[in-house]
Amino acid sequence: MTNILFLFSCLTLGAAFKRSGLLKGNTHEAINLMILYVCLPAATLIYASEVQLSRRLLIPVLMPWCLYVTGFLFFKLIGKLGHTNRHSEAVLIMTAGIPSVSFLGFPIFELFYGAEGLRVGILMSQAGSFMVCATLGVITASYYAADKPSLSKILLNIFGFPVFLAFILAIGINIAELSIPLIVKALLQKIAAPFSFLALFSVGLQIDLSGKRVLLKHLYTGLGFKLLLAPLLVWLVLFQIVGQRDMVAEICVIGAALGPMNTAAVIASQYGLNPPLASAMVGIGLPLSLLTSLTVYYLLQWLN
Secondary structure, three states: OHHHHHHHHHHHHHHHHHHHOOOOOOHHHHHHHHHHHHHHHHHHHHHHOOOOOOHHHHHHHHHHHHHHHHHHHHHHHHHHOOOOOHHHHHHHHHHHOOEOHHHHHHHHHHHHHHHHHHHHHHHHHHHHHHHHHHHHHHHHHHHHHOOOOOHHHHHHHHHOOHHHHHHHHHHHHHHOOOOOOHHHHHHHHHHHOOHHHHHHHHHHHHOOOOOOHHHHHHHHHHHHHHHHHHHHHHHHHHHHHHOOOOHHHHHHHHHHOOOEOHHHHHHHHHOOOOHHHHHHHHHHHHHHHHHHHHHHHHHHHHHO
16 A cells, blocks of 8 residues: 555656746656666666576566567557557557566555565566566667667667666676675665655656647557556466466466556656657556556456
8 A cells, every 4th residue: 555655646746846847957867867877776786686586486477578578569560550650669668568566566466465475576576577677678778769770789778778787797696696795785775765756756757648649549559558458468378378377377467467667667768769658658557557457356356
């Protein structure tokens, strides 16, 4: 419940500050820089260096990766049909393809499945959605942001991006079975702590749907995939094709129904990929997904 109240408070504060005129110019750009160059690399070092996988929990880890690839193919097809421009297509791929597992998923999983559900959610977030965002998300943003994409430009953008560099370092620490010293970890936790507030506050600053009919069309497509089609596809694969009908499968379906990951929106905005659409996907998608994810949970109980 606290996370949900926090979500609405941050978005409302951001929107209120925008209307008040207290913050001049493109304040959200400065906030996004702080997130991407300071807070998020610190969080990446902590989480990615501590990920531990097991065969039993491989499915919730793979779900966000498969969802992102599916979203990529879906929105590429929509783009081919002429319904989205290049930058909007990138935003839809990044935001509709990555669920906000850590922010919305954790309290929902714990509410319905207890401590075991939370453990599954943490793994889904750390090894799944968080790593998808730090790798495939950054690669997607870099590719679509370039007027004339080339391998050298894309690689330069990727390896010059602090989040990706932190990810590589963290994976190296993980593979070498090392651990971050406690004092360094404590420092990184302090640096990463403002991340959620700053990201959602920045989204609130950028929400503006006035007079943007094209934006609404993209929102219908993006949120239609994220909140309806994505959980349906995961349910079909796990429950009908694979035949898995346990708690882990249910958490995967609910996880697919969660709203867009705010980090993906921040990265898309930083690369100049239709920032209003990126902010609207999160600002509208996150609150709306509270209803869809709860609906999915009760539907699963009814179907079983």
